[in-house]
Amino acid sequence: MSQPPLILASASPRRRELLAGLGVTFDVITAQVTEHEDSTTDPRVMVAHNAALKADWVAARHPQSWVLGADTTVFIDGHALNKPADAAEARAMLRRLSGRSHTVFTGIALRNESAGVRIDEGVASEVTMQVLDEAIIESYLAKVHTLDKAGGYGIQDHGELIVANYTGSLTNIIGLPVDETKQILTRCGLLKS
Numbered sequence: 363m364s365q366p367p368l369i370l371a372s373a374s375p376r377r378r379e380l381l382a383g384l385g386v387t388f389d390v391i392t393a394q395v396t397e398h399e400d401s402t403t404d405p406r407v408m409v410a411h412n413a414a415l416k417a418d419w420v421a422a423r424h425p426q427s428w429v430l431g432a433d434t435t436v437f438i439d440g441h442a443l444n445k446p447a448d449a450a451e452a453r454a455m456l457r458r459l460s461g462r463s464h465t466v467f468t469g470i471a472l473r474n475e476s477a478g479v480r481i482d483e484g485v486a487s488e489v490t491m492q493v494l495d496e497a498i499i500e501s502y503l504a505k506v507h508t509l510d511k512a513g514g515y516g517i518q519d520h521g522e523l524i525v526a527n528y529t530g531s532l533t534n535i536i537g538l539p540v541d542e543t544k545q546i547l548t549r550c551g552l553l554k555s
């Protein structure tokens with residue numbers, strides 16, 4: 363049996379599910395890279411850079427394959443909130459997000475080394491949080507594993523407890539904007555339109 367031509371360069375189970383939902387077959391290879399996490403860098407630049415790092419790492423080892431990388435971050439007050447290091451940092455992030463709006467950026471990078479294809483795109487969504495008092499924050503953190511999620515929350519995991527509303531792509535917030543990804547894969551002949 364021949365290998366699927368597409369590789370998802372991500373350890374994220376959410377990205378795997380979202381990509382599978384498009385009906386494309388793919389392998390998963392996690393890129394071993396150090397993400398750029400400077401909280402003051404322009405978030406669009408940062409997610410694009412990190413998505414490209416992940417895709418390039420895998421593409422260099424699989425030059426015949428199509429490789430998709432992605433990176434998601436939460437941006438508020440001129441600062442990026444990446445994955446919290448521990449529960450204290452997750453708590454601090456939720457306090458900062460409380461009662462306010464923030465932007466979630468996801469960068470996606472598609473590569474095919476042998477065909478010389480490099481496609482980079484960034485998508486933004488807005489999320490407004492409910493006012494989060496300490497009791498809500500504690501009960502949310504007790505229910506949801508947040509250390510693997512940018513901003514210390516997952517809109518898909520009991521989001522009703524903390525999110526007031528959002529605009530833009532929901533799947534972009536969860537880690538892979540499916541409409542934009544579908545367009546790119548279709549353009550490259552990896553999906554039928």
Ligand SMILES: Cc1cn([C@H]2C[C@H](O)[C@@H](COP(=O)(O)OP(=O)(O)OP(=O)(O)O)O2)c(=O)[nH]c1=O
Nearest residue numbers: 372373374433434511512515516517535536537
């Ligand atoms: C804001 C938000 C982020 N996230 C997740 C998406 C990403 O998996 C994660 C941000 O971390 P990333 O560094 O983008 O991705 P990752 O470490 O999970 O996987 P990899 O680097 O191997 O691709 O936060 C949610 O699941 N829900 C949310 O509401």
